[in-house]
Amino acid sequence: MRRAATAAASPRRAAAARAKPAASRTQTERRSSTIAKLVQAGTEALIELGYARTSIQEICLRAGVSHGGLFRHFPSRLELMKRVAVEVGDGLLDRYRQQFARLQQHAHDPIRLALELCRGTCQSRSHQAWFELMMAARTDPDLRAALAPIWASNHADVLALAGQLLPEQSGHPDFAAIVDVMVTLMHGEAVERFVHVDPEVEQRRLAWAQQAVQQGLLQAATRR
Amino acid sequence: MRRAATAAASPRRAAAARAKPAASRTQTERRSSTIAKLVQAGTEALIELGYARTSIQEICLRAGVSHGGLFRHFPSRLELMKRVAVEVGDGLLDRYRQQFARLQQHAHDPIRLALELCRGTCQSRSHQAWFELMMAARTDPDLRAALAPIWASNHADVLALAGQLLPEQSGHPDFAAIVDVMVTLMHGEAVERFVHVDPEVEQRRLAWAQQAVQQGLLQAATRR
DNA sequence: AAAGATTGCGAGTGATCGGTTTCTAACCTA
């Protein structure tokens, strides 16, 4: 399906690209370049202005693409937002994975690290775009329908990643429930952060969460 | 300042009101009646359509008030939204207080009851309007400035109410932190609910939260 | 190099936005 390799295979076009790298590009390069610019601009607009004010003209202005140029690649605003959602969701997971891999050797407690990274991810700029789409979808049936499968796969990916990064704990019968509670807590924290930020409260909250997770993991699921 | 009593003080007008209660009303009655209708309509529109689509004409349509009539009582959309926020915030607290008073005699565990009511409140229709205003304010500086004091007082009221309803636990050094974590958790739950609802996960989450609160209350703050 | 396909551009379209203005109907004071 993809034809990215075709460009490099043509010696004549490759030579032209070497001579005037900015001026002459293949169609697929032009296409993917402007698409990337549009998606990036859409993400930034979501973060800074919110879904309602992320208008076509705002995106085009930020991307440096004309009004009509956008519709050459996306048939509607909704389709662009779908693409943004996929890109943002994948980006958040990648970010988490990379940070964990980089820091886990120097971390004393992997659970603490996991919680801190979870908080950091939920408070990141990208995650604000994610929330913005979630909230907009609440009252926008079309957007909701379009994003539902993206959310579902992302949710599954989060749990899978947690099990992958914490292999020793992943076998615990309550592991999924604990991950769920912690992610939910971080989501609540991120939402409240839009209203008010209190570093001291946040620190106590994380300490409390860490303790609760460790106690939860120590005891077997004897509740039932 | 207020003159609501003036109407009832006039015997002639009171007689007229008794004769044709719907047709003839005092100015203050007319005024407060349409204001109430506008605030109610604004709240419902927030819940069903979201902040962005809660337009002047949508509110007027729902309230049965003309476009110009709205601006007779509110100088701008923002002022109406401020009023909605106050009304919704107070309503949520009243609702919680009343439900707790009604159910605490039959409840086995007041902490469990407090958590269940907190969840119920955060998942109520009114709370969706509250969230909608929160999220809209994230990217709307004017709205944010207008709602900041309302949030601050509401936040203080929530903690005060918790201490009032759980007098035995309110003296614990971690009480405020525990209430904070639980409210935050319920906020996260409410947000995720916009995406997906899973009753089984929610049940486990509440059981886990209850257990965590009880363990947190049992031990003194020995962390430091 | 000619012909064909793809990409980018920007002036349109009708609808809707928050807010103003003008005018009539209802109510209050005296």
Added chain:
DNA sequence: TAGGTTAGAAACCGATCACTCGCAATCTTT
């Protein structure tokens, strides 16, 4: 009951919304 004030209705304003369309520029194929 006359004169003044308040409440409500509806036409109107410029700005902005998502989206369309015809045309020019740039690749790709022959």
